Amino acid sequence: MSLVLGIESSCDETGVGIARLHTDGRIELLADEVASSVDQHARFGGVVPEVASRAHLEAMVPTMRRALAAAEVDLADIDAVAVTCGPGLAGALLVGVSAAKAYSAALRVPLYGVNHLPGHVAADTLQHGALPSPALALLVSGGHTQLLRVDDLATKITEVGSTIDDAAGEAYDKVARILGLPYPGGPPIDKAAAKGDPEAIRFPRGLTGPRDARFDFSFSGLKTAVARWVENRERDGLPVPVEDVAASFQEAVADVLTMKAVRAAHELGIGTMVLSGGVAANSRLSSLARQRCAEAGIELRVPRPRLCTDNGAMIAALGAHLVAAEVHPSPLDLSADPALPVTTVSV
Amino acid sequence: MLVLAVDTATPSVTAGVVAVDGSSPEVLATLVTVDARAHGELLTPHILGALDDAGHALPDLDAIVCGVGPGPFTGLRAGMATAGALGHALGVPVHPVRTLDAIAAGTTGHLLVTTDARRRELYWATYADGVALTNPAVDRPADVPADAPRRAGTTLYGDVLTMPHTGEEYPTPLGLVTAALGQLDRPARPLVPLYLRRPDATVPGTRKRVTAP
Numbered sequence: 001m002s003l004v005l006g007i008e009s010s011c012d013e014t015g016v017g018i019a020r021l022h023t024d025g026r027i028e029l030l031a032d033e034v035a036s037s038v039d040q041h042a043r044f045g046g047v048v049p050e051v052a053s054r055a056h057l058e059a060m061v062p063t064m065r066r067a068l069a070a071a072e073v074d075l076a077d078i079d080a081v082a083v084t085c086g087p088g089l090a091g092a093l094l095v096g097v098s099a100a101k102a103y104s105a106a107l108r109v110p111l112y113g114v115n116h117l118p119g120h121v122a123a124d125t126l127q128h129g130a131l132p133s134p135a136l137a138l139l140v141s142g143g144h145t146q147l148l149r150v151d152d153l154a155t156k157i158t159e160v161g162s163t164i165d166d167a168a169g170e171a172y173d174k175v176a177r178i179l180g181l182p183y184p185g186g187p188p189i190d191k192a193a194a195k196g197d198p199e200a201i202r203f204p205r206g207l208t209g210p211r212d213a214r215f216d217f218s219f220s221g222l223k224t225a226v227a228r229w230v231e232n233r234e235r236d237g238l239p240v241p242v243e244d245v246a247a248s249f250q251e252a253v254a255d256v257l258t259m260k261a262v263r264a265a266h267e268l269g270i271g272t273m274v275l276s277g278g279v280a281a282n283s284r285l286s287s288l289a290r291q292r293c294a295e296a297g298i299e300l301r302v303p304r305p306r307l308c309t310d311n312g313a314m315i316a317a318l319g320a321h322l323v324a325a326e327v328h329p330s331p332l333d334l335s336a337d338p339a340l341p342v343t344t345v346s347v
Numbered sequence: 348m349l350v351l352a353v354d355t356a357t358p359s360v361t362a363g364v365v366a367v368d369g370s371s372p373e374v375l376a377t378l379v380t381v382d383a384r385a386h387g388e389l390l391t392p393h394i395l396g397a398l399d400d401a402g403h404a405l406p407d408l409d410a411i412v413c414g415v416g417p418g419p420f421t422g423l424r425a426g427m428a429t430a431g432a433l434g435h436a437l438g439v440p441v442h443p444v445r446t447l448d449a450i451a452a453g454t455t456g457h458l459l460v461t462t463d464a465r466r467r468e469l470y471w472a473t474y475a476d477g478v479a480l481t482n483p484a485v486d487r488p489a490d491v492p493a494d495a496p497r498r499a500g501t502t503l504y505g506d507v508l509t510m511p512h513t514g515e516e517y518p519t520p521l522g523l524v525t526a527a528l529g530q531l532d533r534p535a536r537p538l539v540p541l542y543l544r545r546p547d548a549t550v551p552g553t554r555k556r557v558t559a560p
């Protein structure tokens with residue numbers, strides 16, 4: 001049995017999670033505390049790195065104290081410290097990495113510098129248990145849009161596809177702005193779309209031509225198409241049907257994401273898919289993924305919304321997988337790597 | 348009392364172990380690397396290395412003294428996040444010290460202390476016998492008061508600030524602990540960074556059109 005601390009600070013959430021690795025391999029979540037700076041970024045329409053970094057420094061120790069209290073454990077009980085060392089915002093990552101190194105040194109326990117992206121996949125194992133091998137992961141958030149093949153969560157992850165321009169969540173933020181909806185754009189667009197017609201406007205599906213990359217995504221053209229459509233309406237003096245535009249935009253995003261993910265699972269012969277990341281909570285994306293996976297005979301696993309967004313629990317979970325797999329810990333001169341490749345699960 | 352001193356508000360990654368007996372600090376070990384890009388990487392190894400050189404380990408510490416800037420933000424936070432977490436994990440107080448005060452600590456006479464604020468500006472404060480006369484500020488070199496007969500801290504902009512440079516270029520463990528002497532026997536004050544600048548961020552104006560108006 002082993003108690004693993006997870007620290008996350010790659011974007012705008014300061015997260016501390018505590019997980020217990022049981023001798024039978026089961027990973028139990030004991031605490032998942034998050035301090036978010038999202039409200040401080042709202043008026044800027046996107047995450048401001050320096051604002052996020054300042055918030056991380058302020059929140060780190062208080063969030064840690066809350067997590068320890070929630071888990072009803074002492075720091076002295078901790079057996080390993082895992083921390084996101086990339087990818088992410090350089091200044092933000094550095095706060096978590098610095099704190100994690102200090103906790104690891106003071107507690108004299110191993111340190112694991114881990115990759116944020118497999119962390120999103122590991123979060124699912126907290127809810128649904130061990131993942132079959134291989135599995136496919138579709139990660140969709142403000143920062144990432146990726147299809148990963150997961151052979152072993154602790155050691156072997158390969159990228160199947162990713163966005164070539166904007167992340168899907170970024171497209172949500174930009175379209176929200178076009179429609180005069182608040183930041184972050186995901187929840188208000190989802191809400192508006194519920195009352196709109198998803199077939200009202202046929203927005204383009206990026207990279208779906210016969211000669212386009214089969215598993216990569218592009219959302220920049222979609223965002224521009226929405227802007228053009230709205231501007232043309234305004235030019236013609238017509239009202240903008242916000243609910244129809246939101247529903248049609250959301251349909252285009254969900255359609256291309258799920259189509260390509262199911263295609264990848266089919267072509268790679270993979271029977272299990274994990275859908276995670278902040279946008280996984282989107283109602284249309286998850287319902288379309290459920291429908292298409294069911295039709296294709298693929299088991300779909302979607303962690304509860306709280307586990308989908310950035311948090312320390314996912315990093316504690318990934319750390320527990322590394323401890324279970326007896327992966328070598330990281331050195332104390334570990335540094336943050338904003339561009340850490342997804343194939344590097346731990347440093 | 349065994350004190351760990353850290354500062355990352357300048358290009359120097361500074362760690363040291365200092366024994367304090369009453370009001371006389373004695374430096375047992377210092378480990379310093381001057382590399383503005385290595386704060387996050389090297390600070391914890393330096394702390395452990397300095398403790399090792401002093402014949403001690405982290406659990407022996409009674410207090411931590413941490414420089415709180417002003418300094419370039421990312422580097423500054425590496426030291427403060429490290430000190431904050433160490434203090435929590437070890438259950439010892441973390442005493443904040445202004446980095447410029449640490450450079451001025453123990454000096455005599457009228458002194459200007461400057462450190463590199465990047466973007467062609469300097470962080471600065473003036474001192475009389477090591478006691479601050481001004482609060483730290485950030486200005487272009489030409490706007491920094493040049494009435495002190497000597498300067499310490501960075502040697503940058505010697506063409507503008509022409510008085511002789513004496514004293515330390517970077518904060519030292521001895522300077523950090525000396526500047527903290529009056530507060531070591533009191534409860535630690537909050538560990539708050541001195542940024543002196545607001546984050547670079549602009550509220551977006553009207554959205555750019557993608558179609559011709």
Ligand SMILES: [Zn+2]
Pocket residue numbers: 116120141143144277278309310
């Ligand atoms: Zn994420």
